[in-house]
Amino acid sequence: MPVDSKYPALPIPDTDLWGFLFERKDRPYPDDKVIYFDPYTSRSYTYAQVRDTAIEFGKGLKGLWDWQTGDVLALYTPNCIDTPAVTWGCLWAGGILSPTNPGYTADELAFQLKDSGAKALVTQMPFIKTAREAASRVGIPQDRVIIIGDERDPEHKAKHFTSIQNISKSTRWRRTKMKKPSEDLAFLVYSSGTTGHPKGVMLTHRNIVANTMMIKAAEAGNLNWKGGPTGEGDKLLAFLPFFHIYGLTCLIHQSLYSGLQLIVMPRFHLEDVCRFIQELKITFAYVAPPVVLLLSKDPVVSKYDLSSIRMMNSGAAPLTRELVEAVHNRLKIPVKQGYGLSETSPTTHTQPWSDWNKTIGSVGTLLPYQTAKYMSPEEKEVPVGEVGELWIKGPNVFKGYLNNPEGTANALTADGYFKTGDVGYQDKDGNFYITDRVKELxxxxxxxxxxxxxxxxxxxxxxxxxxxxxxxxxxxxxxxxxxxxxxxxxxxxxxxxxxxxxxxxxxxxxxxxxxxxxxxxxxxxxxxxxxxxxxxxxxxxxxxxxxxxxxxxx
Known part of the structure; x- marks a missing residue:
């Protein structure tokens, strides 16, 4: 029989992401709580500031470009403290955000811009040349390539996003509410496929609302996070890329929903990571196995006091027992593991905090709202302990692949299961293990x-x-x-x-x-x-x- 999550499942609000994050009645922290902090410049956004900035940017989109419901805004930038405001400003205006990898060449960026149908592109000055070239190739006007971050265009050809806000101040616009959060898209994230071209993963408002609640349920209570942090509260270190679904949901959305301060780094730099943990008393970090490896071996780590970290969560790739034990032996920092995919918004499993050292190698237990099963190559369910392909069903499962009905049909079953392409098994206690990939990625x-x-x-x-x-x-x-x-x-x-x-x-x-x-x-x-x-x-x-x-x- 398929396995259901053992977590209690609170009702999922029937609202879009803006309503979920900014019109909620149960927010456990004040307007002046600092949510996003840049440790390099000390620039920050409180909850109220990110909300107000997003509204003004959304008004600017409507006022300047006659922004329509369902229009796509592409993001081509490393992590930036302005990214959340731009993200939710796009959603306020009824748009869809499509983040791209800032490492893309003009060819790769142009493909995503064309496939997603992007109407405008947000970038930073160091990436403006490639952004303009890709935009030109797909017919995006140059005045729709705009800048975020601390730099401005010295030639005054590209508007800074704050200029988009200023244009809106003399006009009156209302936010666009999504009529069907379970159908209306919030994000188009791109996931590589074995056919060569990346696939546009269509994520609805309900997908991200559900997954944000799922992550909260998994993390709440373990570190007394119920009701949000008090005083300075918990601080999360953010070097995982925001253009990746892992960073988009686990970092940007979770921090605002739970009232956790996010320390925003444009990219991973080991010594800066250690320095910020020591100076800012970081309490939690989402990481990937190569980061865990560096923490276990690199001599620079010994120069810093990392004792404020209570736990790390590793995802994006399998984590070995050797790495978990090496970090704990060296730094006394527990590392638990989670699992997810772009198509599941992403997090589907995570190890409970108390069990991190009891089930090393496991990706944990199934998060709320979901049902899962392991299937044989003949698509018959296999019993507990036997290896099969993991199938998952829940409100976090994506709508389908953009412009790719064949890919969608191959990935989603008629009764709503997503075929993950990963194989593994579950034990008698409900812990899930991933042992290999069906996919060739x-x-x-x-x-x-x-x-x-x-x-x-x-x-x-x-x-x-x-x-x-x-x-x-x-x-x-x-x-x-x-x-x-x-x-x-x-x-x-x-x-x-x-x-x-x-x-x-x-x-x-x-x-x-x-x-x-x-x-x-x-x-x-x-x-x-x-x-x-x-x-x-x-x-x-x-x-x-x-x-x-x-x-x-x-």
Whole structure:
């Protein structure tokens, strides 16, 4: 039988995200509570300031650009303290936000802008050139490329988002309320697929409302967070990217809903992380396994007092027992694990705080409102303890893939289950384990890399006859690295020089997380099935044999 969550499930408000966050009657903290804080500039937003700034920006969208319900605003920026206000300003105006990776090239950004139908683009000055180039390619007017952050355009060509606010002050506009929160989209986040192009994951207002409540239920009570923090309260460190669903929901939304102060970092920097934990008395952090690895080994960590951290939650990729124990032995910081996907808004499971050391390796128990089951390849449910593909149903499950009815039909069943593509099992106590992936995606530090996308680029290289890309696990970095197996064109050498040239050629075409950090191996042929499907499992065996052979020579 499918497993239901054991958490109590409070009624989910039938409202859109704006109503959920800014029109609630049960907010447990005051208007002047500082929610977002930039530790580099000391700039901050209180609850009231982020609300008022969002309203003014939303009015500006309506007044300046005749913003319509369902229009898409794209975000191309690293973490910024202005991101929450812009996000909810877009939703106030009835729009849909589509965050993009600031590491994208103009080609990659243009694809998402075109696929999402974005009407405007928000960025920061260091990214303005690429943003303008991508916008131009898809027909977004240059005056709709706007700036957030502390820098302004010295040429005065790009408006700062505060200028969009100023335009609104002489006009009167009302917010656009969503009529059907369970159907109306709030976000279009993009998740890589095995077909090569990223897929637009359609997340409704209800999806994010439900998941915010689910996260609150999982974290509340464990650290006396019931009713919100008191005094200075709990502080969360935010270096996970806001453009990723993990940061978007767990950081931006949870902090405002629960009244937790979010310390916003534009990107991960180990020594700054340690310094801010010590100076600002951070109490909690959402992390990924490579961060846990650094905390367990890097000598710089020993320079700082991290004792204010009561717990870390690791997600985005599997976490090993060795890493959990290494961090706890060194720093006495517990690390629990969670699980989720872009399609589930994202969090579906997390380890209870009290059980972090009892079920290491587990992704925890099922969060409220959900039902889950493990299925065989024949789509028959398997009993407790047996391995199968994880299927999940709940109000946090996405609406479907944008412009991709076939992908949607393959991912969602007629009775509402999402086929996660991940395999594992559950134990008799309701703890879930993820052991492998049905999907062929490579996960580099939590970012998804589609092998087919890289293969599509590489096969176009004049010196490449055939190619297959797989992920190889690197223990030193605690993450998978993309590696290409290449059949060279006639006459091409198979040495380091040739490999380096191809790697550098590809790296100029793709985002940082898609680079061939696993290197290139030249082969005589790519193993394929009769139908032409690449047999990646054979390449993974070959990669393991290569690793074993290298070790034997030491």
């Amino acid at each position: 490579i996960k580099y530090k939590g970012f998804q890399v589609a092998p087919a996308e890289l293969e599509g680029y590489l096969v176009a290289h004049p010196n490449v006859n055939d190619v297959a890309v797989i992920g190889v696990f690197d223990k030193e970095q605690a993450t998978e690295l993309p590696r290409a197996y290449i059949v060279p064109a006639n006459g091409l050498g198979k040495g380091e020089k040739e490999a380096k040239e191809i790697v550098e050629w590809l790296n100029k075409k793709v985002a940082n997380h898609k680079k061939l950090r696993g290197g290139i191996r030249f082969v005589d042929e790519i193993p394929k099935s009769i139908s032409g499907k690449i047999l990646r499992r054979l390449l993974k065996v070959k990669a393991q044999e290569e690793e074993n052979a290298a070790k034997s020579k030491l």
